[in-house]
Amino acid sequence: MAKAAKPEERKTTPAREHVLERLFETVQSRRGTDPTLSHSARLMARGRNKIAQKFGEEAVECLIEAVNGNRKELVGESADVLYHLIVMWVDAGVSPDDVWTELKRREGTSGIAEKASRPKEKLG
Numbered sequence: 001m002a003k004a005a006k007p008e009e010r011k012t013t014p015a016r017e018h019v020l021e022r023l024f025e026t027v028q029s030r031r032g033t034d035p036t037l038s039h040s041a042r043l044m045a046r047g048r049n050k051i052a053q054k055f056g057e058e059a060v061e062c063l064i065e066a067v068n069g070n071r072k073e074l075v076g077e078s079a080d081v082l083y084h085l086i087v088m089w090v091d092a093g094v095s096p097d098d099v100w101t102e103l104k105r106r107e108g109t110s111g112i113a114e115k116a117s118r119p120k121e122k123l124g
């Protein structure tokens with residue numbers, strides 16, 4: 001039986017080999033191109049409000065599938081959400097690295113501890 005690789009021996013995946021990184025690059029390359037040939041170009045040409053609206057719609061469809069326990073549909077809707085999130089990042093000038101950096105910064109910090117450390121909101 002093959003031995004599991006030690007953490008330091010595991011092959012790390014260069015960023016561009018990640019499907020989300022590739023999708024980001026594809027969507028970015030569609031910016032300003034013919035909207036009759038690219039859905040991403042069409043969506044970005046329709047403006048930020050439309051992009052945000054589509055992301056919101058996809059997020060709602062996604063949570064409906066989750067609440068209804070439809071695993072297969074949840075997978076499909078999740079892909080739609082991620083695609084529309086990436087269109088939103090491209091439009092807003094946010095890169096996947098920006099988000100990965102923020103996620104890495106949070107690694108190891110419990111959400112409970114983080115919430116408890118927030119300054120208390122003043123009432124009234």
Ligand SMILES: N=c1c2ncn([C@@H]3O[C@H](COP(=O)(O)OP(=O)(O)OP(=O)(O)O)[C@@H](O)[C@H]3O)c2ncn1[C@@H]1O[C@H](COP(=O)(O)O)[C@@H](O)[C@H]1O
Binds near residue numbers: 026027039040043054
């Ligand atoms: N992952 C996706 C993806 N997911 C969903 N969609 C499209 O998103 C659209 C959602 O349909 P809707 O009717 O909700 O959207 P709409 O036409 O804006 O609707 P209205 O608001 O006008 O009613 C469909 O056309 C889907 O095909 C996607 N279109 C593209 N991608 C990826 O983006 C890449 C680039 O695509 P293009 O920009 O089209 O070249 C592709 O190779 C894919 O990898």
